[in-house]
Amino acid sequence: MSAASARTNLVIDRLVVIGVGLIGGSFALALRGAGAVKRVTGVGRTRKNLQAALDRGVLDEAADDAAEAVRDADLVLIATPVGQMPEVMAQIAPALSERAVITDGGSTKQDVIAYARRFLPAHFERFVPAHPIAGTEKSGATAAFAELYRDRNVILAPQPETGKWALEVVRRAWEACGARIVELDAARHDAIFAAVSHLPHVVAFALLSMLAKRDDAATLLGFSGGGLRDTVRIAGSSPEMWRDICVGNREALLAVLDDYVEELELARAALENADGTELEAMFDRARTARRRWLLKEQV
């Protein structure tokens, strides 16, 4: 890497993206757009998706073998579903050079850090746990776009062993994508995102799954309006990716899921008693919180 890009002072000679989907593909596109990378190699499971990434100019070259691909890498982004990361790490560990900086895009951090400690022991000081707070319900290289990270938060969860240089490389790469960096303790990260991201996905998936089980599901959905559509938008997300996130962060997720079911039971009791006052207080608490939150976002 050399100091060249005026905006970021960072040019990555060789970036390897393992898992060229929405997250990995958009990272590559954003860095290319910023002139912060010279060559991008993508590693993926399906030829079709890699070809789409090549066709869209996300990658310079595609590879099937992760170990082979990372041999000359300066920066490696592991952007597969979290459940595949142990295997990916084990594959690349023997091939990584001593200068390679490794980072990830996983939505959970404690489990990914544990995997890296175990499967990348010789490289752990150059491993920077990261989570970009961006995404859509779409998956795959065709969903990637360069602006995905513009003005979005990227959480970094450096460990005591994490080297300053590695941290700086990852920070600058994300900044070159237009993102803001926030450092968080990994356990705190997992508790926060269990509440504001992982639980909402379970809420949406479960709602639509329940409706889909009914014999009259097609009729029901035909009568629905914009309310249901927005509420379950994220139920269009990758089942595999979210399976891994939910299982990976299940302790924190179970805690907030229990809080949520408890809140639904309060609503249930109010309905049974036709207690409009209790119900309105709950609805009003939610609306007030939403107003404050949206006002802050506009600032």
Added chain:
Amino acid sequence: MSAASARTNLVIDRLVVIGVGLIGGSFALALRGAGAVKRVTGVGRTRKNLQAALDRGVLDEAADDAAEAVRDADLVLIATPVGQMPEVMAQIAPALSERAVITDGGSTKQDVIAYARRFLPAHFERFVPAHPIAGTEKSGATAAFAELYRDRNVILAPQPETGKWALEVVRRAWEACGARIVELDAARHDAIFAAVSHLPHVVAFALLSMLAKRDDAATLLGFSGGGLRDTVRIAGSSPEMWRDICVGNREALLAVLDDYVEELELARAALENADGTELEAMFDRARTARRRWLLKEQV
């Protein structure tokens, strides 16, 4: 009323809208835009909201007294929260003429029909139960806009006593707003909308209410992304309106709420057992249903 508007063959001499919010205000604006109404009178609880409606050209005149306002009405739309409808009906019953057609915009139909049978007995054959499937999370006259009903469904739930003329007037008025008419049995209506509208509102209100109760709510929401924002968009809706809908339709709502909690319990069990297969099957069922549903909507 006379046959004049080319598009609808309907011109309402005097429309009275009781409750000039998003639903009532948009109905007035759409009919005015279509040239299907000569004079619109609005009745409301707050002078501020009525003044906003006058300022925006939603109304020709505002009134405090519903009985006084409906004396010369050809068409009366009751668009208050459902819980206020019994009182409104009792107020206007003695003042309605024998030519007045009355309809409503309530999201529940069995309870509204029962109110009309009780409080509008002399006018029941001219009462047409209706539910426009349109709305946003915003409330009040300032949220109203003429295009709200364009290409949206309006459910009519005529009763055995409902007169043909009254039904035709209401049908044409909604068609003049750009809406499509669907007739449904009232009980079936309530079961369908419990599942695709009332439950999603409870789901969203409860999720945000639960988060809002936490000491770290502001921090949590500050880290959230577009997923949570869309999932709880409808938690911005009027607590009073939704309190009335939920209580009014509580039997059907309790049934689907129980189904939903059961689905969450399945997710909970899968999480506890780290059963990724079960979880992925649920997520996949939801995503598949969403895809089919959105494909149909595009047709």
